[in-house]
Amino acid sequence: MPKMIASGTLPILVKTPSLIDGRRKFDGGIADPLPVEKAYKMGAKKIIVIRTYEKKFRRKLKLENYIGALLSSQYPSLKKALLKHDKTYNRALDFINNPPHDCEIIQLCPPKKLQSKRDTKNIEFLKADYKLGKSVAEEFLNSFMAS
Known part of the structure; x- marks a missing residue:
């Protein structure tokens, strides 16, 4: 669990980094x-x-x-x-x-710039970007399965 926490530890937003094996860790x-x-x-x-x-x-x-x-x-x-x-x-x-x-x-x-950012709380932006990501993944999977 400490490694999962460290993976989301962003500098400035979190004052104290996670400690793993005695070493300070931020998001990789x-x-x-x-x-x-x-x-x-x-x-x-x-x-x-x-x-x-x-x-x-x-x-x-x-x-x-x-x-x-x-x-x-x-x-x-x-x-x-x-x-x-x-x-x-x-x-x-x-x-x-x-x-x-x-x-x-x-x-x-994504074929175009996403509407959401790291800290976006706008549900409509998040839903639109999720839908876009899902369509990119589906397109890849369909072409992958066809080959």
């Missing part, structure tokens, strides 16, 4: 937002990536990363991860788009 999506290289290095040769951004999306460093880094000075690793989050994300996209010859990567991406 900060340090490795699309862990495809790690999966490949662990032996995965067919990887399905489910994304919340359109296929063409590339991350840019946002003001919130700078603010988070300033407020995270007591956690040097977190500060470093926040300041290079855009580069880490985009490097993973490069790996996804140009995988090694012995690796197949399938991306499931």
Whole structure:
């Protein structure tokens, strides 16, 4: 259970990180937002990536990363991860788009920008995005089953 709690521990929103084996842990999506290289290095040769951004999306460093880094000075690793989050994300996209010859990567991406954000409470936005995600998944499954 502590690892599940840590996976949702977002910097700034949560003042105290989770402790696992005596080490402070935050949401792993900060340090490795699309862990495809790690999966490949662990032996995965067919990887399905489910994304919340359109296929063409590339991350840019946002003001919130700078603010988070300033407020995270007591956690040097977190500060470093926040300041290079855009580069880490985009490097993973490069790996996804140009995988090694012995690796197949399938991306499931929404065809347009989602209406909801990380903290959205608007039920209609959430329902619309859920419906969109479900249709992308159904389309993938239908083509997968046909092949």
